[in-house]
Amino acid sequence: MADHGYGVCNEPLITHQQASTLTGMYAGDEPxxxxxxxxxxxxxxxxxxxxxxxxxxxxxxxxxxxxxxAQG
Structure with missing residues (x-):
């Protein structure tokens, strides 16, 4: 996964597309x-x-x- 750095909270940040893939929402839905x-x-x-x-x-x-x- 591409590293987009860390926010001011010192937490990793990921793109909308990556978040959609990880949560299983491949359409234009809000992940x-x-x-x-x-x-x-x-x-x-x-x-x-x-x-x-x-x-x-x-x-x-x-x-x-x-x-x-999503996993229940």
Whole structure:
């Protein structure tokens, strides 16, 4: 998994696409609907389009919590 660094809370950050994959939500659904820590809004370079696109980085603990909820 690509390392997008750590937030000010010293927690790993992952992209919307990575969070969707880890939680099993492959469509355009929101992978973490109620994060405990607000997502970080960024612009990521999309090499296929040659421009920056708006995206968010989710905190890893929120993705893990969402995964655990999905597992029951």
């Amino acid at each position: 973490v609907p109620d994060p405990q820590i607000p997502p970080v809004e960024i612009a990521l370079l999309d090499p296929s389009r040659g421009c920056f696109l708006a995206d968010v980085l989710f905190h890893f603990s929120d993705v893990v919590a969402e995964y655990k909820k």
